[in-house]
Amino acid sequence: MAATAFYMLSAVGFRNIEHSLGAALPPARRFSASVTAFSSEQCRFPRLVDYEQPSAKSFCDYLEAARDFIRPEDDNSPCRWFSPLESKAPCDGAPLLLFLPGIDGNGLGLIGQHQKLGQMFDIWCLHIPASNRTAFTDLVGMVERTVKSENQRSPGKPIYLVGESLGACIALAVAAYNPKIDLVLILSNPATSFGNSSLQHLAPLAKVLPDQLDLAFPSVFSLISGAPLKRMIAHWVRGLPEKETAANIYQDLVTTSTFTSILADTFRRETLQWKLKLLDAAALFANAHLHLVQAQTLILSSGNDQILPSKCEGRRLRKKLRKCEVRSFKDNGHFLFLEDGIDLVSIIKATSFYRRRSHQDYISDYIPPTISEFNKCYGVNRLLEVIMSPVFLSTTEDGKVVRGLGGIPSEGPVLLVGNHMLLASDKISLPGQFVHERNINLRPLVHPMMFTRLRDGLLPDVSSYDTLRMMGSVPISATHLHDLLSAKSYILLFPGGIREALHRKGEEYKLLWPEKAEFVRVAAKFGAKIVPFGGVGEDDFLRVVVDYNDQIKVPMVKELLKRVTAECPEVRASVEGEEGNQDFHIPGVIPKWPGRYYFYFGKEIETGEEELRDRDKAKEVYTEVKKEVERCIEFVKQRREEDPYRPFLPRLHYHVQHGLLSQVPTFPF
Template identity: 85%
Template sequence: MAATGLHVLSAVGLRIGEKHKLSVGGVALPRVSVSVTAFSSEQRSAKSFRDYLEAAREFIRPEENSPSRWFSPLESKARCDRAPLLLFLPGIDGNGLGLMRQHHKLGQMFDIWCFHIPPSNRTAFPDLVRMVETTVKSESQRSPGKPIYLVGESLGACIALAVASCNPHIDLLLILSNPATSFGNSSLQHLSPLLKLLPHQLDLAFPSVLSLIPGGPLKRMIAHWVRGLPENETAANIYQDLVTASTFTSILADTFGRETLLWKLKLLDSASLFANAHLHLVQAQTLILSSGNDHILPSTCEGKRLRKKLPKCEVRSFKENGHCLFLEDGIDLVSIIKATSFYRRGRHQDYISDFIPPTFSEFNKCYGVNRLLEVIMGPVFLSTTVDGKVVRGLGGIPSEGPVLLVGNHMLLASDKISLPGQFVHERNINLRPLVHPMMFTRMRDGLLPDVSGYDTLRMMGSVPISATHLHNLLSAKSHILLFPGGIREALHRKGEEYKLMWPEKPEFVRAAAKFGAKIVPFCGVGEDDFLKVVVDYNDQIKVPIVREVLKRVTAEGPEVRGSVEGEEGNQDFHMPGVIPKCPGRYYYYFGKVIETGEEELRDREKAKEVYAEVKKEVERCIEFVKQRREEDPYRPLLSRLHYHLKHGLLTQVPTFPF
């Protein structure tokens, strides 16, 4: 077993591996803290699908009724402080290596145990559930303050649901990939009678047919042709995939003999019936990953069904991927967990201490979709140094936190496209925007966009706005992005461009003063160069049926500022009717830094004075940019494109003199 780099564990105990020790009898695990900067450390795993096959070959044991057991990958050796336990529950292959390509990155965040069910094992589904349940109960008692993650694929997803339904008092988080709860609606249920009718001479041919299922090595071979690489390279890659396909077929033959496959199908049927019968008892927070190209189970429809059945459930879809999701290229479970805010180390989500900054590859992937928008918007960033000098870029922003950046919200919150990325790119500062909670949760399903549309913002560190979260961010000495005008400014009416609609209470000033934070007023200007509001909220509520729809839509999201009276209070969600204009340019101008301290904390009148000063500085920045942008020769899009063609796409385009 040493060749596969694994620790072998029993259901409640373990044997100790050679690279690092796990705990026995409640003795604490050794921890390695992960550095938290603008980018988290990134380890690239060299594991490939072929590595998975080689390891899987070693896991196929010919002994009759070999016992199931836990093992821990040696790659998971850099666990962060208070890392929660992750139990991986495999699909019908049973080898427990389904997360092999994910081990390196997962090991930075979790203590990983994987469940192995040998091909010869004939343990009934209720007994498998009890084995996992025993481990869950034992580990929950050993670390009562930490959650336990159950990551299951197909059959393993049913085991996870069964364990969760029987243990609602234990803090479990479920990540389910293509759950086999859909077995009753799949073509697999008709396979058992067919296998019994086929002659035994065809036993060896059946695994060869399975290996041709889309999503396996065949998909990789087709991809090589599409990539258009040189013929020699394409031929070499296809040859390697043919070798992989041959190995895959051999392993399938060893894993799924006729009798074994008949047993697995019976096991799936039992698992599906049990899990579906107990769905109403599942209270655990659940994330379902559905593959759109799953030719084994109807996973897309099943994800939607379970979303309605489970009370705390979100779904993420992967349209181009097959059944074995975690083994496919481009699938990164750590990135999925970060983007869905599904990582926590205690009983409750802590958006500050549980936040793990994106790696460089995650950052590039997040903002790759915004590259074209960046070129079109051509954003200009100006800041003010300590001596009052205006400079290009973010050089005037204090390096040490806590820093509270306070500004106006542009139409449709388009300022969130450029700001976080620029802070990372130029200053290696992870900006933490305070955003509307509707980007994280829904009170009920309806017409609001799915929360998955905000995964990029969550990956980059957005936090639901609240007094508690602001306090915690300031305490952690973060750089915080705050828009006091909130959704009222982001969805403003006709003729209200750049008008500040802030509440009267200076609460953010007093919060900043408690920690001696620096406040940096800033403005964003340029929305009026791109869009014009032609149908606003006042026009929409004049239509009775539209007014009722807006009320229902607003009720779908969490309430913000419910106690604030007037327009600055909780606002109805609506989408302004806009028409595009000939693109101009975006400008961000950060004004002079305003210090805070004990005086603003003790004296409410002094806090009001600072609040008024911040607001006045934001208005001054807006007027400054609105006037000076008229002198910018590169404000029109065509002028900037011409400059890029002449000097290169990555070249910084000049702006007005300052």
């Protein structure tokens, strides 16, 4: 049957699609084949790179491309796959990404994302012509055949299904039919909520209104979608200069007119009636099969979706699907991927949803953030950096103490071992400084609670830790430490764990480390350099007034803490004593007048074959590291008393005189 046939076209075959749609597109409208290669070495080593291109496709590019995809001669043409020329995947073993479009059906919803996605995936987009009348179950069958075929061709790799609205329902149905195939679903505003949307009321209206109002529906649809209209309002609110505002508003009016025209061509009366019928069938089918979906799923929900109640639907699907996470975008509308500021690559990286094999490999699958991604992650911390004005000191090979990180070894593997300050506040300053000064992306070993939960409960959602995952955090384990060292990474390790980060009253800067030399022999296997360091300053900001010992005296609170702790994977469950007690709680603290943070990196300690063969020698090195950390802490605690800029007001005065980005002096050394 011609209506249900489809063609699998490679990146080279995109020109065949242009030919099948009629005359070839003008050069300005063709998808560019140029892309900056993101090499496998860049994928492996934790250094920041900037592989982004300034020529990302805009909403206007989407409109131009969509106009060329709507051709009268395309009547009864079949659905087909196409792969944008600009998205050729440079990394070996890049997984396949199948984009399943929404109600528009043109398959161009990721046009602004093709260039970056193409550096991580092999992208195929499904095109459903406006005149096509393929039933929902047949669409599912077509995608399913592609999934099975590609899974047989590359059985060890996952297949990504990225779907929006209608496409999300197709992805859920395919996943329900194929629970044994390794699928990763990324669903934007799924149409599983169609039964509760305002769209369902359009179908009966389309049947009774006269033919003269045939174009009214696309116009209304363009208004409730809000994409171009939101841009126009934003330019008024932004308060741009008069000439620039007029130019922007004129461009937005043209864009809105073009968008409405394209919708009119895409959603003629009969087509709109069919699409609404298709959405209804898709929602019913997908909802009936949710219990069969085993795939790892990420739901992207827009809080300002005027077409579907996506915000509530994200929460509902989170409870229905077994392996599901939700990310909310409260100010965005229905066409999420076409809106400014939405970067699917950054979302995938921050949620740790990128993998090339059946299991997540936090080393080989890790792609460092770009410079712009780093700036977005740490932009919210700029004010804190100004308030804390952290001081960084390091020790060179000849024992000299220098300001900054000049004493940190230039080649990995390097294991930075130090004390956790209260509430792990050291995570704010350390990664940013290493990036700014040395272009080194630290790989912190963190508690698994930042990646997964055993059950839902009272702990913050894992989305709270997206920034840390983007910057390279890895769940702590011996295996991950081994793999990071083998990749010559710069690793940040706090042996005291959350017991040290959530310490009791009177335990400021006390090392609460386990007795066993957990990390020394692993470091010795790779000849890693161990750099002990001490962090001081949290007692200048917060004081603990209600600690864990106080809280467990209240039976109700004690039971609550047990429930919270049971939500997360255990760490050091076999370790006896206080060091093995990793119960979660939030200490009661009161703020103090802002002081200053200090980080002092001691002299590096070499490791080698001797520590690997001899357990006693490894224990000696462990003791040496611990003593050096304590020495660093004591050095800073004493010398900070000589710092005239330790109080906040002198630092503020210095910033007023020399600028917010200036480096505030400290004690002499």
